[in-house]
Amino acid sequence: xxxxxxxxxxxxxxxxxxxxxxxxxxxxxxxxxxxxxxxxxxxxxxxxxxxxxxxxxxxxxxxxxxxxxxxxxxxxxxxxxxxxxxxxxxxxxxxxxxxxxxxxxxxxxxxxxxxxxxxxxxxxxxxxxxxxxxxxxxxxxxxxxxxxxxxxxxxxxxxxxxxxxxxxxxxxxxxxxxxxxxxxxxxxxxxxxxxxxxxxxxxxxxxxxxxxxxx
Amino acid sequence: xxxxxxxxxxxxxxxxxxxxxxxxxxxxxxxxxxxxxxxxxxxxxxxxxxxxxxxxxxxxxxxxxxxxxxxxxxxxxxxxxxxxxxxxxxxxxxxxxxxxxxxxxxxxxxxxxxxxxxxxxxxxxxxxxxxxxxxxxxxxxxxxxxxxxxxxxxxxxxxxxxxxxxxxxxxxxxxxxxxxxxxxxxxxxxxxxxxxxxxxxx
Numbered sequence: 001x002x003x004x005x006x007x008x009x010x011x012x013x014x015x016x017x018x019x020x021x022x023x024x025x026x027x028x029x030x031x032x033x034x035x036x037x038x039x040x041x042x043x044x045x046x047x048x049x050x051x052x053x054x055x056x057x058x059x060x061x062x063x064x065x066x067x068x069x070x071x072x073x074x075x076x077x078x079x080x081x082x083x084x085x086x087x088x089x090x091x092x093x094x095x096x097x098x099x100x101x102x103x104x105x106x107x108x109x110x111x112x113x114x115x116x117x118x119x120x121x122x123x124x125x126x127x128x129x130x131x132x133x134x135x136x137x138x139x140x141x142x143x144x145x146x147x148x149x150x151x152x153x154x155x156x157x158x159x160x161x162x163x164x165x166x167x168x169x170x171x172x173x174x175x176x177x178x179x180x181x182x183x184x185x186x187x188x189x190x191x192x193x194x195x196x197x198x199x200x201x202x203x204x205x206x207x208x209x210x211x212x213x214x215x
Numbered sequence: 216x217x218x219x220x221x222x223x224x225x226x227x228x229x230x231x232x233x234x235x236x237x238x239x240x241x242x243x244x245x246x247x248x249x250x251x252x253x254x255x256x257x258x259x260x261x262x263x264x265x266x267x268x269x270x271x272x273x274x275x276x277x278x279x280x281x282x283x284x285x286x287x288x289x290x291x292x293x294x295x296x297x298x299x300x301x302x303x304x305x306x307x308x309x310x311x312x313x314x315x316x317x318x319x320x321x322x323x324x325x326x327x328x329x330x331x332x333x334x335x336x337x338x339x340x341x342x343x344x345x346x347x348x349x350x351x352x353x354x355x356x357x358x359x360x361x362x363x364x365x366x367x368x369x370x371x372x373x374x375x376x377x378x379x380x381x382x383x384x385x386x387x388x389x390x391x392x393x394x395x396x397x398x399x400x401x402x403x404x405x406x407x408x409x410x411x412x413x414x415x416x417x
Contacts, residue, residue, distance in 0.1 A: 016216040017216070018216055018217070019216065019218060020217065020218050021217065023241060024240065024241070025240070026239055026240060027237050027238075027239060028222060028223075029222055029224075030221065030222065030223050031221070031223075032219050032220070032234070033220065033221075033222065033237060034217050034219050034220075035218045035219065035220050035235065035237065035243045036240065036241035036242050036243070043243050044240075044241065044242035044243060045244070046238040046240075046242040046243075046244055047244075047246060048238075048244040048245060048246045051247050053246065054246055054247065054248060055249065094257060094338070096249065096253045096256070097250075102378070110305050110306055111303075111305055112303035112305055113303060114265075114407065117335075117339055158265075158267060158333060159265045159266070159267050159407065160263050160265055160335065160409065161263065161265060161301050161409045161411070162265060162266075162301045162302065162407040162408070162409050163301050163303070163378055163380055164303055164376065164378040165302075165303025165304045165376070165377055165378075165379075165406060166305075166376050167304050167305065167306065167307065167375060167376070167377065168372075168374035168375070170374065171374055171375055171376045172374055172375070173375055173376070175375075175376050175377075175378075177376075177378040179301075179378065180380070180382070181250070182251035182252050182253075183249060183250025183251060183252040183253030183254075184250070184251075184252040184256060184261060184298060184299060185256070185263070185337050185339065185411075186253070186256045186337060186338045186339065187339050188339060188340040188341035188342075189340070191339040191340030193339065198268065198269060198305070198407070211249060211250060211253070213249070213253070213257065
């Protein structure tokens with residue numbers, strides 16, 4: 001009887017313990033070698049590329065940014081988005097937020113910078129209100145399904161997250177706030193998010209980085 | 216069977232098979248396929264809760280919690296795995312700290328006199344409901360104990376813009392019956408706290 005692999009429904013699965021080898025030393029390009037184990041038997045790993053490189057090369061990651069700082073709207077009855085990120089209904093993707101960048105330029109009232117969302121559906125926006133979206137692979141051919149709007153408004157949106165605060169009416173210093181959401185918030189089709197504040201006198205630049213995942 | 220890989224950069228087309236890549240020193244070369252929390256979010260297991268207005272964190276740990284409080288009800292069948300919290304401080308005139316404070320005594324009473332906060336699925340517009348409870352005010356069964364620091368306020372007259380995003384990454388988890396709140400010690404800071412967590416079956 002053959003000892004070769006058995007195919008079909010009666011196939012028996014072979015079991016094997018996969019080993020790696022604890023060692024140090026250089027492996028030349030194109031050479032095969034055992035995967036490295038650390039002293040405590042963990043598999044030695046290293047990053048092969050930047051964190052978002054695969055999404056960029058796969059044309060799944062996009063960025064959009066305000067071209068100049070805007071006053072953040074205070075959360076209330078009519079809350080305007082200086083820059084809203086929306087996933088239009090019927091887009092066929094989920095928008096997985098990776099990073100939001102914030103640069104506070106001025107503030108005359110202390111308060112919190114927040115992300116808000118609500119139940120109003122995000123309609124496909126008319127052309128004049130759209131902010132440019134670029135693929136992270138600049139010059140590449142990515143086609144975003146998300147839309148960035150500079151004219152979106154929401155009634156009494158609710159606060160999702162508070163990534164930054166202004167603790168004085170006259171803050172000083174220079175600071176880049178990079179909020180690494182890492183996919184912890186995602187927009188299903190029809191939903192949206194934007195940056196607002198608990199007070200009306202915080203002026204800031206905003207940028208979004210996200211990945212689009214096909215449904 | 217020993218697991219081998221091949222060193223050096225190669226480009227692989229979709230559907231092609233190739234050897235695992237090794238780094239120059241034999242480490243297994245890895246990369247992120249997506250955002251760190253994307254898979255859990257798309258599966259509908261990650262949730263968000265936030266205060267909707269600034270509140271005082273208090274000058275001492277107290278059983279009268281008036282900021283974000285998370286409660287994993289007894290019998291929920293799930294564990295709350297805290298992933299990230301964000302904090303923005305609006306005012307403070309006393310130096311001090313803001314901490315995570317917990318009540319984790321087996322068989323303790325449930326929080327009373329609560330004001331509920333909405334819990335949203337992190338996949339906005341879709342997803343499962345949470346089995347946890349979030350409050351903007353609650354009476355705890357006892358004075359909670361600090362379990363982890365969240366922010367230090369170093370001056371009686373702070374003047375900066377700040378970003379406090381604590382990547383807890385599962386470093387605090389709530390077993391059913393446990394309570395976590397955020398409170399101040401010494402400081403009289405006011406602000407907003409928001410949390411992101413995953414719910415997993417033990």
